[in-house]
Amino acid sequence: MPLTLRKLLFAAVSSLSLAATAHAADKLVIAATPVPHAELLELVKPILAKEGVNLEVKVFTDYVQPSVQTNEKRVDGNFFLHQPYLNEFKKKHRNDIQTVVAKVHVEPFAGYSRRHKTLADLPEGATIALPNDPSNSGRSLVLLAKQGLITLKDPANILATTRDIASNPKKLKFRELEAAMLPRVLDQVDLALINTNYALEAKLNPVNDSLFIEDANSPYANLLVAREDNADSPAIKRLAAALTSPAVKQFIADKYQGAVVPAF
Template identity: 75%
Template sequence: MRLKFALLLASTLSLVQPLATHAADKIVIAATPVPHAEILEFVKPQLAKQGVDLQVKVFTDYVQPAAQVNEKRLDGNFFLHQPYLDEFKKAHKNDIEVPVAKVHVEPFAAYSTKYKKIADLPIGATVAIPNDPSNSGRALLLLERQGLLKLKDSRNTSATKKDIVSNPKELKIRELEAATLPRVLNQVDLALINTNYALEAKLNPVKDSLFIEDGHSPYANLLVAREDNKDSPAIKKLSAALTSPEVKKFIEEKYKGAIVPAF
């Protein structure tokens, strides 16, 4: 009887072993709702066929998705660009995030509910920009390219208001949390809004903006992993899926120029 039980137990364990191996391929990736979580949900069925259980954890801010990867509470994130990651690493000396793949560019754009063209902006206009260092610098560089102000160094992606050397329209620059910018759009003269938040607010960067970054933007959104898992099979499969022809077609058809593939 004991021998039969031992054989039965061994047989049962051999059957469940593949399930345990499959469970080890679960990965949890942080993302903002649009377009990052949408793109991840698109590749989810494809990854499931490859034995990867992709779990998408949605955040509406830019701090927690990076912080929780750094704390090893998540396997990776998909929302930031290299200048943001560089600034985050400066502020968090023990940061363990590493870029894995460039996926898409979200052309940064300026919006107004009061004016239809830049020339109409009045003297002393209030301009709202994101308050995180990399995106505030990005906004100021875009304002400079439109001739609205002049910076000390036109190549400095971390420029701040202190770097403004000429402001002919006497613009009042307000730095606000990036996620709040669509909500204050009707309270300011101009707002420079990250495309993911613009899309959530039903703003089309191509059709609704006064001006927009061109296709040479260095701000490609990245799939980011931890140093200790960047080479894991699951992360490699996710990276391959996010840079596949299917995802390129999905981005082009769904976002119609508001999002541009970076691969």
């Protein structure tokens, strides 16, 4: 084989080897809940591929495993939680290594009923279903207080519990359930406060199907979170840039029609 050809082949093989190494180094595994988080990640996957980042989306249907697997370094990060939830999670897990990388969107929280058409129809002693994690339970109670259904000792306490209810004129009864279960019990309760991602999965439109909904001025922006040891990596930075791009903002506006609101 001529020396020149041999050099060219060697150079080509070396380039392929380096490309493969770079590609492997830029693999990114992100844990997410299905809607809209995994949908948004799937949207940016081709964009990242062009930039040399191989994005793998690991889908979960609960609010615990994405954080747990991030802490255990089984994934590179997650996309499902908001800051109040992360704060509570960090209190419970001393080894928490999650770091916020970007704010992406707000999912306005809402109240739904299949038994009643308006809040005025709620009877005395009505059963209200709430998420059982502290941050979203408090969020629910603050929203109920804004509707005039209850009053809280501290109306600004986003971590309020049912023990913090100051007055309950309709003698409402509260059931606290895992957030993913709430759409499934709509037929069994008078009202359910449901996170938008689970509402969308259940084909509920927060804008059209709810009795009331949070406004966009919310401290509950959903976050892209990474591990402390990779939060500044080029791959995570590329993912953050893609998720907060004009294309994603337009996609959110077109697809979710107010049920999800950009936070950037």
